[in-house]
Amino acid sequence: MPAFAPVGTQATVKTVSPHELEEVGAALILGNTYHLYLRPGSDTIAVLGGLHRFMSWPHPILTDSGGFQVFSLEGLREIDEDGVTFRSHIDGSQHRFTPESVIDIQESLGADIVMCFDECAPPDDRAYIERAMERTHRWAERCRQSQTRSDQALFGIVQGGIFPDLRAESARFLTGLDFPGYAIGGLSVGEPKEQMHAVLDIVTPLLPPDKPRYLMGVGSPEDLFEGVSRGIDLFDCVLPTRVARNGGLLTCQGRINIRNAGFAQDSAPIEDGCDCYTCRHFSRAYLRHLIKANEVFGLRLATVHNLRFVLRLMAEIRTSILDGTFARFKTDFLREYRTVPYEVREAQRARRGSNRKQQSGA
Ligand SMILES: [Zn+2]
Known part of the structure; x- marks a missing residue:
């Protein structure tokens, strides 16, 4: 049954404690x-x-x-x-x-x-x-x-x-x-x-x-x-932990950059339905503030979410294999998951919107 190992280069998975690693569902880590x-x-x-x-x-x-x-x-x-x-x-x-x-x-x-x-x-x-x-x-x-x-x-x-x-x-x-x-x-x-x-x-x-x-x-x-x-x-x-420290957060719709101005007053969690400590307690706006202010706590909250995202995904993959639904789960997930970063998609959406407005003469 497939598993994912977070990377603990220097005998620590950067910014998080062993207790937090257990909480996000890590079973094995790499040194x-x-x-x-x-x-x-x-x-x-x-x-x-x-x-x-x-x-x-x-x-x-x-x-x-x-x-x-x-x-x-x-x-x-x-x-x-x-x-x-x-x-x-x-x-x-x-x-x-x-x-x-x-x-x-x-x-x-x-x-x-x-x-x-x-x-x-x-x-x-x-x-x-x-x-x-x-x-x-x-x-x-x-x-x-x-x-x-x-x-x-x-x-x-x-x-x-x-x-x-x-x-x-x-x-x-x-x-x-x-x-x-x-x-x-x-x-x-x-x-x-x-x-x-x-x-x-x-x-x-x-x-x-x-x-x-x-x-x-x-x-x-x-x-x-x-x-x-x-x-x-x-x-x-190292991807989930490294991108987290740069404000890159994984969601089912793809990676978002929490530094984006669009999140400044966003009261929603990083991802609706995520059961991680970060998403249960804090808003995107708060996380954006911490990351932009270079606060250590922000790096930790972002890492907790990304590790939970990947480890929960692996758990869902294991369940889908047992249920015989892996192929469908893969198709459904990859249809939603975009490799294009959030801000690029937002810009594309804005461009499409303004094109439509121009076409309709607005
Ligand atoms: Zn989360």
């Missing part, structure tokens, strides 16, 4: 190996009883492998067959990740689901992608071998860019290593949606149906439906 290794240090977290106790989150945690962050450090990292040497984005100090050290760090952090160290490549450079994929496979074997804890589920990561034959090869190779779950990496990095869907159509049928399939870094409402349609069980994404 970042790269960030926690650098600060406060995985050894420190281990001394303090592991990530669950450190951040007071008694529910499941997933840590990524740090691969994506390290490879994003363009100019600050050097890759070789054995691992990656890189400089910290915080103080420039030099560090090294290998498949073995990344597993060791994740064992110190103590998450329930851990990831193999993978090499992320630019999305369309075929020769580079092929080399990176083959290295990712060798690193996956090393990660598997270096694992010492039996209470952590280690997921392999399917790579191969946008190339169907490479994706298929990667899925076949990794399933041969018999991981307890599989992630699909290197997507939603700027490629057209159709390409992402095409990759999922190739990869998911090749993965064992009884093991979880995790689509990394994807989680806009429309992507959740498209991923679930193609057999994805787990998503993580």
Whole structure:
């Protein structure tokens, strides 16, 4: 049954407490190996009883492998067959990740689901992608071998860019290593949606149906439906929390920007019928005021709503699967949900209105 994991990069989902995470229905959150290794240090977290106790989150945690962050450090990292040497984005100090050290760090952090160290490549450079994929496979074997804890589920990561034959090869190779779950990496990095869907159509049928399939870094409402349609069980994404802090709020009609002047005296909640704390207590006008005044409480209320929106949507998706009504739910939802932001739609509506007035000679 599909689930969504909010992102808690630095051992916190930005602006919200563990209690609020429980309230919005989060069952699993993601922590970042790269960030926690650098600060406060995985050894420190281990001394303090592991990530669950450190951040007071008694529910499941997933840590990524740090691969994506390290490879994003363009100019600050050097890759070789054995691992990656890189400089910290915080103080420039030099560090090294290998498949073995990344597993060791994740064992110190103590998450329930851990990831193999993978090499992320630019999305369309075929020769580079092929080399990176083959290295990712060798690193996956090393990660598997270096694992010492039996209470952590280690997921392999399917790579191969946008190339169907490479994706298929990667899925076949990794399933041969018999991981307890599989992630699909290197997507939603700027490629057209159709390409992402095409990759999922190739990869998911090749993965064992009884093991979880995790689509990394994807989680806009429309992507959740498209991923679930193609057999994805787990998503993580910074989108709902990141856009919230910029005043972008998710509703069934699409994303609205609460900074918009049209909300200045709007006494309605962000969304009628939303059961989140924000919508039960506050108006759009109040939230707009807080966000415009840069008040911390505004960031928190906006984050609570967006997380609740996505997590409730996932719950409704699960119910629709059980009821056998998922296809209809998807069609109905996507008909209403606009990817065009509210202010653009408002401007279009105003333009249409004035055109009509001109045509009628008003
Ligand atoms: Zn709400």
